[in-house]
Amino acid sequence: MPIRCAVAGLNRGSKFVEMLRKNPHCEVVAVCDGRPEKLAQFPDLPGFAEFRQMLHEVTPDVAVIITPGPAHAEQSLAALEAGANVLVETPNVYSAREAEAIVGAARRKSLKYMLAEDYIYMGWCRELAKIVESGCLGTLIGAAGEYTHDCRGFSAADEDGNVVPFSRLGEPGITPLWRLTDLPPLAYSSHTLGPLLSLMDDRCVAVSGVCGGRRDVAGVDVFPLETAVFRTQKGATINLTNGFIVGHPLGFFFALYGTEGSVRIVNTGTPQGYIATDAEGSRWRELALPWADRTDGCDHVQVMVDEFIDSVRNDTAPPIDEARSMDYCLPGVLAHESAKHDGKKLEIPLF
Ligand SMILES: NC(=O)c1ccc[n+]([C@@H]2O[C@H](COP(=O)([O-])OP(=O)(O)OC[C@H]3O[C@@H](n4cnc5c(N)ncnc54)[C@H](O)[C@@H]3O)[C@@H](O)[C@H]2O)c1
Structure with a gap:
């Protein structure tokens, strides 16, 4: 059937x-x-x-x-x-x-309940997983991520639902879209936090967040850029920065800090990776990484969908189960709550 x-x-x-x-x-x-x-x-x-x-x-x-x-x-x-x-x-x-x-x-x-966090299935994350598993980075004691994407171009619409320039907000008949009213940047953290926590095999337990540039835009309380610091269950730190209403085209940054080595990736269109390990003399060398493309040639979203369907067919735990689905999203949501209260430290429930 x-x-x-x-x-x-x-x-x-x-x-x-x-x-x-x-x-x-x-x-x-x-x-x-x-x-x-x-x-x-x-x-x-x-x-x-x-x-x-x-x-x-x-x-x-x-x-x-x-x-x-x-x-x-x-x-x-x-x-x-x-x-x-x-x-x-x-x-x-x-x-x-x-x-x-x-x-x-x-x-x-x-x-089964699974967050469709596709970045974990991308080629770059699979390649980083092999590096982490090799042990050459030692124990991971910290990480950083940035997902900053100028979304002003799809934050407002006219009466027919057509997307219009952000600058027209405030004109009669022009309304903000859900990405402006209901998507504070740190609530959209799973593209960085999911891969980081998956690679670190860790969970966030506490957070403090702050916001830059908070302002009223046509009656909407907008949080243009947010930064948070998380404490993990294993005692590591993660710092994340996300921004949507900011003059910064789509860009990613990821870093893993280990006791014996580190990696960092910047992607402003083409991923640029670097690795340094004690064993290689603690000097940065370039790390050739794919982005979405996987070495198995499969589409990463297809693999995610197929693995979820397999878990339903075989009645096994999905690759991102209900607890892990919350681990990857809820810390960012609470980081935004913290930012609303000027950095008040919040505990993150684990399920
Ligand atoms: N993983 C990724 O890389 C990635 C990329 C883009 C979007 N997303 C996520 O995917 C989701 C959808 O994003 P999108 O860009 O397609 O959004 P969108 O706003 O462009 O489209 C949403 C669609 O849902 C429909 N819709 C709205 N409310 C509905 C309801 N209550 N019931 C049924 N249909 C409804 C709308 O008519 C529209 O066709 C969001 O959660 C977004 O964060 C993820």
């Missing part, structure tokens, strides 16, 4: 429909989007404007939730309560209370 999958949110979610269709063990049985033109991309599939109605009428084995972030927790809970396993995009939650409710529901119902 194929695993019956339903996909909600058909912008990025369209890619997931295609990926699920490439998996020989899956059947996509329905799609959901509030906009008819999005449903029209899949004329061969039953389309629903309402997520709960889709769950009720189709009763899928798997709900793939690729809607805007603020809908994720409620839709995940509805899907779990309806008996569906969940694969959900980042950010998966916006509070510790939501995280607790989802972890509780997944465990009570014995269902």
Whole structure:
């Protein structure tokens, strides 16, 4: 029997429909989007404007939730309560209370719940995992990450839903999009925190965050750039900087600090990697790294989707289980809460 999958949110979610269709063990049985033109991309599939109605009428084995972030927790809970396993995009939650409710529901119902954190599946992260596993960095005692992406170009829309320049916010009929109203930068930390914690095999337990440039934009309390310091369970530090309303094109920075060596990567379009180990005389040498491309030639999102489907088919733990899904997102959400309170230290619950 194929695993019956339903996909909600058909912008990025369209890619997931295609990926699920490439998996020989899956059947996509329905799609959901509030906009008819999005449903029209899949004329061969039953389309629903309402997520709960889709769950009720189709009763899928798997709900793939690729809607805007603020809908994720409620839709995940509805899907779990309806008996569906969940694969959900980042950010998966916006509070510790939501995280607790989802972890509780997944465990009570014995269902799989996985954050679709695809960066862990990218070629660069797989290559770094081999370096960490070799032991040449010694014990990892710290890490740093930056995900800074000027999102002003897709933060405002007109009455017809067309994206318009950020500078038009405040004009009649121009409204902010969810990325401006409901996506504080550190709440979108899993692309850096997920790979870092996965490579460090660690968890964040406390955080303090601050914000730069906080201001009112057409009635929205905007946090343009945020920085946080995390303490991990193993006693390491992680510092993260994320920014969305900032004059900085998409750029990444990752660093792992070890007792015997370190790596650092900067990506402003092409990844540039460096490694230094005691054994090699503690001098930086260039580290050739891919970005998304994997040595096995597979699409990294396809591998993630396939591994989740395998966990449902075989009733095994998903590669990013419900606790790990929270480890990768919730610390960033709490970092933003801390930034709202000028760096107040917050404990991070572990599930
Ligand atoms: N992993 C990545 O690299 C990556 C990249 C882009 C986006 N994302 C994440 O993917 C998710 C979707 O991003 P996007 O860029 O497609 O967003 P988007 O706002 O461009 O599109 C969201 C789609 O969902 C639909 N929608 C909105 N509310 C809905 C609801 N309640 N029920 C059903 N459909 C609804 C909208 O009509 C739209 O078609 C977000 O969580 C985002 O953070 C991840």
